[in-house]
Structure formats: C-alpha cells, structure tokens
Amino acid sequence: MASRRHVIADDLRTQISTGRIKAGERLPSEAQLAARYAVSTPTLRNALAVLQGEGLVEKVHGRGNFVRHPIRRITYVGGGRTTDAQTAANAALRMTVRTTHLPARGDLTALLRVSASSPLTEFLCISYAEKAPHSLARIYVPRDLAPADGPGESALRKGVWARLSELHPPLAEVKERISARFPTPREAATLRISSALPVLAVIRVATDTTGRVVEAARLLLPGDRADALFTHHTTSGDRRTEG
Structure with a gap:
C-alpha cells in the first residue's frame, strides 16, 4: 500500500499535470494542505519534498510553495x-x-x-x-x-x-x-x-x-x-x- 506522502504527492502531481494548478501558482499553505488531506504537517512536508525533488514544486522562503515552470535542461x-x-x-x-x-x-x-x-x-x-x-x-x-x-x-x-x-x-x-x-x-x-x-x-x-x-x-x-x-x-x- 502506498504511503500517505506518496498518495498526496500523486494527487498534487495529477493536479499540476492536468493544469488544475498552473505553473507559477502558489499552493495552499502547508497547514491548509495538511488539513485537506487529514495528515500531520511533517507528512505533508514529506509529500511536498517528493514534488520538490522532481522539480515540480519549489519552496520560496517566506512566501510558500509554488508550481515550477517547465525546467530547461x-x-x-x-x-x-x-x-x-x-x-x-x-x-x-x-x-x-x-x-x-x-x-x-x-x-x-x-x-x-x-x-x-x-x-x-x-x-x-x-x-x-x-x-x-x-x-x-x-x-x-x-x-x-x-x-x-x-x-x-x-x-x-x-x-x-x-x-x-x-x-x-x-x-x-x-x-x-x-x-x-x-x-x-x-x-x-x-x-x-x-x-x-x-x-x-x-x-x-x-x-x-x-x-x-x-x-x-x-x-x-x-x-x-x-x-x-x-x-x-x-x-x-x-x-x-x-x-
């Protein structure tokens, strides 16, 4: 069975890939996302870390988490x-x-x-x-x-x-x-x-x-x-x- 962090990461990844959450858009706060998925803040942060590692999301200090524009290689x-x-x-x-x-x-x-x-x-x-x-x-x-x-x-x-x-x-x-x-x-x-x-x-x-x-x-x-x-x-x- 997939862990909660991967279930959350999969859901957010789908929203990003389908355009429901657009490039450059800020995600809801970590507290809001944790409440939405009924998980602890550390678990939510682990899910976001998966997306950050994939280059889909970036965390800007003091501003929150944003969907990244496609990365140029x-x-x-x-x-x-x-x-x-x-x-x-x-x-x-x-x-x-x-x-x-x-x-x-x-x-x-x-x-x-x-x-x-x-x-x-x-x-x-x-x-x-x-x-x-x-x-x-x-x-x-x-x-x-x-x-x-x-x-x-x-x-x-x-x-x-x-x-x-x-x-x-x-x-x-x-x-x-x-x-x-x-x-x-x-x-x-x-x-x-x-x-x-x-x-x-x-x-x-x-x-x-x-x-x-x-x-x-x-x-x-x-x-x-x-x-x-x-x-x-x-x-x-x-x-x-x-x-």
Missing part, C-alpha cells in the same frame, strides 16, 4: 567546448555576475597552486530561467589575469577555451572532476531546490604551458536540469589490432 560539455545545442539552451538563460577580490585561503591555495593570501578574483555566476535560479558557478582567477571590468555575461557563455585561448603563455590543458552529491543547505537555498535533489558538482582547473593555474571553477548543476557530455575522438593509433 542544459548540457555541460566536457573540456569547456560548447556545442550548438548547449549554446542555444544557455542563450535562453539570464546570468548575473558578482565580482569579489579576495586572498587565497583554505583549499583555494591547493586548487590554484598559490601561496596563502595570494590575490585572487572570484566571479559568482548565477543563471536564471525566468525568475528561478538554474545553476551557479564560482570562478577564480589570479588577480593579474582578471579583466578590470569583469568577464561579462557574454564572455562567460563562450566557455573556458574561448576565453583563455589568447593567453600568453597559451592554455595547455583543462582538467575536470565531476561528482554527484547532495547540495549544502546554502546551495539548496541559493538555487531554491530540495536538499534531497542530487547535483552535479564540477571542479574545473585550467593551466597554461608553464603549469600555472589560470582559472579554477566550481560549478553546481542540479540533476533535474543538467546533463554532462564527454566525447573522445579516436585516431588510427588508438585502435589495437589482434594477431
């Missing part, structure tokens, strides 16, 4: 190269960029291979679909490589290879590590997602031909709206022949 392309599909998807997103100057500390020293207190510039980038946060990134560069007026939204959209292709010494490699995890409470609040929704966490480090780290980025992509794509182009030398 994007594809993160490994190596910083951008496909036409990714460009088209990203073009529909709005991005805000906040620039902060700060000294290297904690794990940033190891990530950028610099000594403590080395001057860095951080770009906090949050993309939005409509008015809802979509994904976020924290990009760090040595202060002397940071443009005086910031990278700008259009430049950030081009990806690391395009932005760093004119460096001297030139860019040599980009290493990426991707893991799946749950967001921290702060990340969940920033992106307005459930803390039970897995995210793709990408750590990207770009170095030039001298071995200097010229950019380190921490990207956070909620799993309900992002995929990761990696393509390996083989050559004849990669193929093994059997005798």
Whole structure:
C-alpha cells in the first residue's frame, strides 16, 4: 500500500499535470494542505519534498510553495567546448555576475597552486530561467589575469577555451572532476531546490604551458536540469589490432 506522502504527492502531481494548478501558482499553505488531506504537517512536508525533488514544486522562503515552470535542461560539455545545442539552451538563460577580490585561503591555495593570501578574483555566476535560479558557478582567477571590468555575461557563455585561448603563455590543458552529491543547505537555498535533489558538482582547473593555474571553477548543476557530455575522438593509433 502506498504511503500517505506518496498518495498526496500523486494527487498534487495529477493536479499540476492536468493544469488544475498552473505553473507559477502558489499552493495552499502547508497547514491548509495538511488539513485537506487529514495528515500531520511533517507528512505533508514529506509529500511536498517528493514534488520538490522532481522539480515540480519549489519552496520560496517566506512566501510558500509554488508550481515550477517547465525546467530547461542544459548540457555541460566536457573540456569547456560548447556545442550548438548547449549554446542555444544557455542563450535562453539570464546570468548575473558578482565580482569579489579576495586572498587565497583554505583549499583555494591547493586548487590554484598559490601561496596563502595570494590575490585572487572570484566571479559568482548565477543563471536564471525566468525568475528561478538554474545553476551557479564560482570562478577564480589570479588577480593579474582578471579583466578590470569583469568577464561579462557574454564572455562567460563562450566557455573556458574561448576565453583563455589568447593567453600568453597559451592554455595547455583543462582538467575536470565531476561528482554527484547532495547540495549544502546554502546551495539548496541559493538555487531554491530540495536538499534531497542530487547535483552535479564540477571542479574545473585550467593551466597554461608553464603549469600555472589560470582559472579554477566550481560549478553546481542540479540533476533535474543538467546533463554532462564527454566525447573522445579516436585516431588510427588508438585502435589495437589482434594477431
């Protein structure tokens, strides 16, 4: 027998899918819903958490629970190269960029291979679909490589290879590590997602031909709206022949 939280989630999901509750509409208060379904508030919240995890409902602090607009999916392309599909998807997103100057500390020293207190510039980038946060990134560069007026939204959209292709010494490699995890409470609040929704966490480090780290980025992509794509182009030398 289905649990009460899943029965409630199923009923609300049906109302959303049939248009009885429309995208952008606020749900009744948690107290009203708990009374309607004759359950406790914790059980009702568990039901809402199911819908939040599916990306159907978002909880806005101080305002209540809202039906989400259809979530736009994007594809993160490994190596910083951008496909036409990714460009088209990203073009529909709005991005805000906040620039902060700060000294290297904690794990940033190891990530950028610099000594403590080395001057860095951080770009906090949050993309939005409509008015809802979509994904976020924290990009760090040595202060002397940071443009005086910031990278700008259009430049950030081009990806690391395009932005760093004119460096001297030139860019040599980009290493990426991707893991799946749950967001921290702060990340969940920033992106307005459930803390039970897995995210793709990408750590990207770009170095030039001298071995200097010229950019380190921490990207956070909620799993309900992002995929990761990696393509390996083989050559004849990669193929093994059997005798």
